[in-house]
Amino acid sequence: MTDQTSVVRQMVWKDLQLHRPHIIATLVCGAAALALLLLKHEGSTYFGAVTFFIALILVGCLLAASNILNERKKQTLAFVMSLPISSIQYTTAKLVGTVLMFLIPWLTLVIAAIWLIAVKGVFPHGTIPIALIVLTLPFVGFCAITAMTLVGKTEGWNIAANVIFNSSYSLVWPFIAGTPSLVGDLGKKEPVWNGAVLTFLGCEFAAIVLILAITYYLQSRKRDFV
Amino acid sequence: MNDLAIDLRGVSKKYKFFSLDKVDIQVPRGQVMGLIGPNGAGKSTTIRILMGLVHQDQGEVRVLGRRMPEEQIAAKWDIGFSSEDLRLYEAMTLEWHMAFVRSVYSTWDQQYANLLLKRFGLRAEQKMKGFSHGQRVKAALLLVLARRPRLLVLDEPTTGLDPVARHEILRELMGAMADEERTVLFSSHNTQDVEQISDQITFIDRGRVIDSFDKETYLDRWRRLRLEVPPGIDLPALPGVIAVKQQGRIAIATANAFEPDLPNAYERTGARVNRVENMTLEEIFVANVEHSREEVNA
Numbered sequence: 001m002t003d004q005t006s007v008v009r010q011m012v013w014k015d016l017q018l019h020r021p022h023i024i025a026t027l028v029c030g031a032a033a034l035a036l037l038l039l040k041h042e043g044s045t046y047f048g049a050v051t052f053f054i055a056l057i058l059v060g061c062l063l064a065a066s067n068i069l070n071e072r073k074k075q076t077l078a079f080v081m082s083l084p085i086s087s088i089q090y091t092t093a094k095l096v097g098t099v100l101m102f103l104i105p106w107l108t109l110v111i112a113a114i115w116l117i118a119v120k121g122v123f124p125h126g127t128i129p130i131a132l133i134v135l136t137l138p139f140v141g142f143c144a145i146t147a148m149t150l151v152g153k154t155e156g157w158n159i160a161a162n163v164i165f166n167s168s169y170s171l172v173w174p175f176i177a178g179t180p181s182l183v184g185d186l187g188k189k190e191p192v193w194n195g196a197v198l199t200f201l202g203c204e205f206a207a208i209v210l211i212l213a214i215t216y217y218l219q220s221r222k223r224d225f226v
Numbered sequence: 227m228n229d230l231a232i233d234l235r236g237v238s239k240k241y242k243f244f245s246l247d248k249v250d251i252q253v254p255r256g257q258v259m260g261l262i263g264p265n266g267a268g269k270s271t272t273i274r275i276l277m278g279l280v281h282q283d284q285g286e287v288r289v290l291g292r293r294m295p296e297e298q299i300a301a302k303w304d305i306g307f308s309s310e311d312l313r314l315y316e317a318m319t320l321e322w323h324m325a326f327v328r329s330v331y332s333t334w335d336q337q338y339a340n341l342l343l344k345r346f347g348l349r350a351e352q353k354m355k356g357f358s359h360g361q362r363v364k365a366a367l368l369l370v371l372a373r374r375p376r377l378l379v380l381d382e383p384t385t386g387l388d389p390v391a392r393h394e395i396l397r398e399l400m401g402a403m404a405d406e407e408r409t410v411l412f413s414s415h416n417t418q419d420v421e422q423i424s425d426q427i428t429f430i431d432r433g434r435v436i437d438s439f440d441k442e443t444y445l446d447r448w449r450r451l452r453l454e455v456p457p458g459i460d461l462p463a464l465p466g467v468i469a470v471k472q473q474g475r476i477a478i479a480t481a482n483a484f485e486p487d488l489p490n491a492y493e494r495t496g497a498r499v500n501r502v503e504n505m506t507l508e509e510i511f512v513a514n515v516e517h518s519r520e521e522v523n524a
Contacts (some may be wrong), residue, residue: 004299006330007330010326014326017318018315018317018318074313075311075312075313076312076313076314076315078309078311078313079306079313079314079366081277081301082277082302082305082307082308083369084300084302085299086278086299086301087279088301123382142524223281224280224281225280226280226281
């Protein structure tokens with residue numbers, strides 16, 4: 001008899017196979033956007049940066065909808081839940097799988113972007129901390145959308161989560177731009193990891209952990225799965 | 227060792243607009259139980275509870291000796307589940323699904339899977355989105371049968387199928403039941419399908435089990451008597467008769483506990499018994515539901 005960890009692992013692997021096209025499309029789109037940055041032209045730089053950010057936001061929205069919501073909408077949930085797993089193991093598989101699928105393009109593209117700044121000198125090295133802060137925002141948004149979709153179970157919750165978290169970026173950016181301790185060292189030749197930068201990054205990662213923990217807790221309290 | 231594959235005792239579940247009310251269902255190992263009920267009767271809720279997907283508010287559920295929902299993981303290793311609304315991943319092939327199920331269950335029988343592919347006329351390399359409804363149902367059943375579970379739980383598997391596909395599905399199910407250790411719970415509102423394969427039949431309506439016997443008992447106990455009633459004679463309420471519908475001189479009495487003496491009892495009241503008819507399972511089901519609803523409304 002296969003053990004339970006193996007069943008969860010097989011489910012994660014299944015989801016990775018199902019969503020390979022999303023991951024590849026994001027990587028291609030992100031790579032194309034980064035290539036535009038290399039042109040070092042004002043227009044292409046702006047277009048590349050926006051496209052890059054959109055790619056990271058889009059893959060988060062798509063994965064939450066496709067890997068979680070569609071399982072209910074397209075009625076494949078009954079197939080999955082007939083497997084020897086409990087609802088909390090389903091939650092584990094979905095959270096691990098969805099986050100992993102997001103991390104593949106996110107980490108690849110973030111590392112590539114930092115490499116472009118650090119090695120290719122697309123922007124001054126002083127932009128590295130703010131780049132990390134800004135590029136982590138889609139990760140936080142993705143986790144929040146995933147959590148609301150998983151716990152809420154309906155398309156309504158998914159749409160609400162997308163609207164709330166994707167529009168909230170426009171609230172965070174002015175705050176970042178208006179905080180001198182975060183943007184004061186952008187033109188410097190070396191990255192400056194001051195307290196404000198580290199606190200902001202710490203808050204982002206703490207938010208990710210908190211969102212995932214709350215999701216897990218709420219799911220574990222559910223009595224009915226379907 | 228408990229010889230019940232499914233044991234539901236006093237199971238209740240309350241929703242806003244529907245309640246499952248003290249449901250008792252016992253299915254001995256190796257038996258085929260047909261669960262018949264109209265749409266919205268509670269068949270799917272009952273099945274979800276016994277699969278551990280929904281927690282009952284009250285009552286005890288044991289499946290293959292395991293307490294549900296607490297021991298659902300251990301139980302589900304031996305349960306094969308398929309339902310009318312179960313879908314597979316459209317973008318993937320049947321072969322991919324077979325590989326996935328094989329990776330989970332060490333009991334997967336590839337030879338049997340190949341045989342089922344042939345019998346059902348399915349192509350493993352085809353993507354699910356190209357499958358018709360009948361082919362999807364067959365594919366889902368293949369994935370269940372090829373891992374050789376001890377208990378099959380099938381929620382309206384023949385709904386929406388054409389007669390040929392239905393026949394193929396039922397034939398394969400009957401083949402699968404040749405294994406005397408295998409138990410099947412088969413829900414449907416199609417009484418013909420249930421009659422064909424079931425040893426025992428449970429009628430469920432509006433969240434309550436209204437009757438549960440073996441198939442032969444139903445067919446033996448239920449009769450329809452066509453009567454001619456002369457003017458001035460009132461038909462009495464006789465034991466075993468659950469409904470009498472009279473229009474002028476013609477009356478039809480439905481008995482759910484028919485005894486050979488019942489026609490004589492009617493003759494003694496002055497009525498004439500023109501015919502005593504056997505009832506089909508569908509007629510028994512409809513009469514049973516109507517009687518149960520009258521009792522509840524009374």
